[in-house]
Amino acid sequence: MKNGYMVVLIILFLFGCNDNAEVSVENISELSNVDLVYEIDRIVSDHESYDDTNSENLKPHFEELTNRKKEFSQQEIIEIISEDSYSLFVQDYFVGFYIRKHEQTPDHDFTILNKLLKEENIDLQIKQKILEMSRFGESDMDVLKDLIQNNSNLSSQSLVQLSRINDKMAYDISEEILTNKEQFSESEISAALRVTSVYLSENQSDEKNYLEQEKGFLSTSFSIIEDDTGQSLTEAAFFAVSDLMSKTSIRMIIESESINNSLKVFAVDQNYIVLKEIISENPTESDIQLVVEAMEILPLVDLLDDLKEIKSKIQDQDLIEKIGKVIQNIELEGVEANKKWLER
Numbered sequence: 001m002k003n004g005y006m007v008v009l010i011i012l013f014l015f016g017c018n019d020n021a022e023v024s025v026e027n028i029s030e031l032s033n034v035d036l037v038y039e040i041d042r043i044v045s046d047h048e049s050y051d052d053t054n055s056e057n058l059k060p061h062f063e064e065l066t067n068r069k070k071e072f073s074q075q076e077i078i079e080i081i082s083e084d085s086y087s088l089f090v091q092d093y094f095v096g097f098y099i100r101k102h103e104q105t106p107d108h109d110f111t112i113l114n115k116l117l118k119e120e121n122i123d124l125q126i127k128q129k130i131l132e133m134s135r136f137g138e139s140d141m142d143v144l145k146d147l148i149q150n151n152s153n154l155s156s157q158s159l160v161q162l163s164r165i166n167d168k169m170a171y172d173i174s175e176e177i178l179t180n181k182e183q184f185s186e187s188e189i190s191a192a193l194r195v196t197s198v199y200l201s202e203n204q205s206d207e208k209n210y211l212e213q214e215k216g217f218l219s220t221s222f223s224i225i226e227d228d229t230g231q232s233l234t235e236a237a238f239f240a241v242s243d244l245m246s247k248t249s250i251r252m253i254i255e256s257e258s259i260n261n262s263l264k265v266f267a268v269d270q271n272y273i274v275l276k277e278i279i280s281e282n283p284t285e286s287d288i289q290l291v292v293e294a295m296e297i298l299p300l301v302d303l304l305d306d307l308k309e310i311k312s313k314i315q316d317q318d319l320i321e322k323i324g325k326v327i328q329n330i331e332l333e334g335v336e337a338n339k340k341w342l343e344r
Helices: 002-016 025-030 033-045 052-067 074-082 088-102 111-118 124-133 138-150 155-165 167-179 186-202 210-227 231-244 247-255 261-270 272-280 285-297 301-311 317-333 339-343
Strands: none
Touching: 025 052, 033 052, 033 088, 074 088, 074 111, 088 124, 111 124, 111 138, 124 155, 138 155, 138 167, 155 167, 155 186, 167 186, 186 210, 186 231, 210 231, 210 247, 231 247, 231 261, 247 261, 247 272, 247 285, 261 272, 261 285, 272 285, 272 301, 272 339, 285 301, 285 317, 301 317
16 A cells, blocks of 8 residues: 555656646646747647647647737847747747737837848748848848848848848849859849849839840840740749830730740730730831730730720721721620739
8 A cells, every 4th residue: 555655656746747748728828928938849849740730739829929929028039039949930930920019010120030130040941931021121231132142042032122122232133143144043043033123114214224224134034035944934034024014025925936825815914004005105007916916815805995996097908807806806705904913
């Protein structure tokens, strides 16, 4: 009897002292902030991967964290993200936690979070998450430029973020990348194409050298498209050209034999307002031919009235016949253009 009693005491003692014992859902609210984070980390660390089962197990913990969002100071969150004794899951989660804590404060300074991009002990995954989610300002430009120049794993995201702060600086860096493509990765070239396209599209009327810059950009982009160096990069070049939304870029897309029809359908839809401007502003015969070809690719009801009007003003019988067929097809099968492109 005495031996049995001792066994029970030993078992109770060991159970009570077990640091890995699970905390019941009812007791989660009693945990300190630090212990709550440790408990989440423990549950994640007990599994090889964070799957749906773990998600369900952690649901009450996340709810408790949300309730305590105001209780965590900036410094506490930064320390959790920086502390490599925590799992990557916890560090990653608290990057998002920091963002959500301050997302409703437009003038919040994210510098304390963004400085982690310079720290060598911060995992690449965490830095990528910061670049993806954080808010950047002029005080972060040096950090972003350093990453563009010295960290190929983060340069693409950094270039895109820099373009939102100083588009001219990002454009100049992109020009250098596109001029020396062989020295850069596909992701860096893709980012440079995107940044250049946005910069040129937003400065068509302001930039003195726009036509020359557009010509160089389109030449570079189509060399990538025609070389077919890889699907990812080829598509990046196509979308950058389509995003430019200029008369020259849509003409080159429609006339290109290297771009498939499904991509041309996308470009016609995206550039319908450009095509409408072409057909309605004293178009040449070449302009009219271009719009007719575009409507053969994707018949848009948005251009129906413009085509009817121009048909009544031209003398070329072959062109009149082509327009007539396009008008008939639009009336039978025409669709509306996607107006979301007007929001740019």
